[in-house]
Each structure stands twice: as C-alpha cells, then as structure tokens.
Amino acid sequence: MYIKAGDTVAVIAGRDQFVTDKKGNKTRKTGRVLRVYPSTDRVLVEGINMVKKHQRPTQANDKGGILEKEAPIHVSNVAIIDPKSGKPARVGYRLKTDKNGELVLGTNNKPIKVRYAKKSGESLDN
Template sequence: MKIRVGDTVVVIAGKDKGKTGEVLQVLAKEERVIVEGVNMVTKHVKPSQADPEGGIVNKEAPIHVSNVAFYDSKSKSAAKLGYKVSVDENGKKTKVRVNKKTGAEVDSKKKK
C-alpha cells in the first residue's frame, strides 16, 4: 500500500468526496485508512472505569484505500504514487516513493 501514516490525502469517492486530511492509521490487512476529519461516525459509549461518563462520541471510521488519493501540496491536486530504487554514494539501494506525474520524491511526515 503506497499510502502511509502522516500523508495528506484527498477523498475521491463517497460522501466525503473532496475533503482532505492527514492519515492517522493504516489498516493494511483490510486495505483501509483512517483519515482525520473524514468519514465521521457517531458511537454510543457505555460508561466504564476508564470512561465513567460514557455518552455519544464522534470519531473517524476507516475508509477504503481506493477511495483516497495522495494529495500533492505543491501542485494542490491528487497524485498517483510509484516507487523508484535510488542508490546512494555508498552503493546502498533504497526504495523511495515518487509522484508519477512530476517524478519528484515524496517523503512522509512520520509520527513517532
């Protein structure tokens, strides 16, 4: 899956089409991503020791990865991603993501 945590994506299909947000979590086995502020659902939470209040909570639900596209902030549009193997001066090979249209390398803002 070419979308990673920290990437900015745009929704290209569904009820939230056109919205952009940062990827909070990637669920690789289900091929879904959780995007900040997109596909909000209402959850009814029972009171528990961890959350004595309980109540109604709005949270992001997973959205299928085919319904989102990487958002290129330079061109301000959706972009397709590919991979390119680059070799550094020591001869070490690394696989990097590239924007297929511009050929520019894409680096993600990794959350730690």
C-alpha cells in the first residue's frame, strides 16, 4: 500500500470529496492519515467520513449519547498531497541513492525504496 500513517491526503471520490466556503468555492477535503488497514485496503483520515455512533452509558462514559467519530475510507478514494504543489498526486517508487549515485542499503542488505510524487518528483519519505 502506498499510503502510510501520518501522510496528508485529499479525498478524490465519495460524499466527503468537497467542502464549500461562504463564497461558493469548492475545495477538496484534506486530512492526516491516522491509521492504515492493509488487509481491507482502508485508511482512517482525520475529520473525514464522520459517522454518528450511539453509545450507551458505561463506567468509563457515564452519560453515553451520540458520538461523532471517523470511519475508515477506501484507499482508492484518497490521494496523497504533493508537497511541492499542494495538489493530489500519484505515487511512484524509486531506489534511494547517496550523493555519489550509489544505492543505499538497508539493514537486510537490500536497497531502500522511497516514495515520490509523480507530478513534481518530490520525495514523500524523509
């Protein structure tokens, strides 16, 4: 999966795709990925896909009531934000190299793969 926890993503499909301001301008909703569920291809994004959950009173929550919380959204409905342009971009992989152009090896003597935004060529991993 090309999305990791901590990435900033934009919603590109679904009911939470746009937010409209007072002037009527539509902009894409964005948020930070809180958790990734690779087995179901879903991600939990901060402030996106809010659902109401009816909670009965418990010892931890005396009042109970209706809580709003984020629900997971399918990974195909979000795109990583390009750090250079601030727009949604596709993700590619390349091998990490040092200043001399030699491959950087990881702990298991394999080259390290790094994600990059295809639009600008900017690296997504630090």
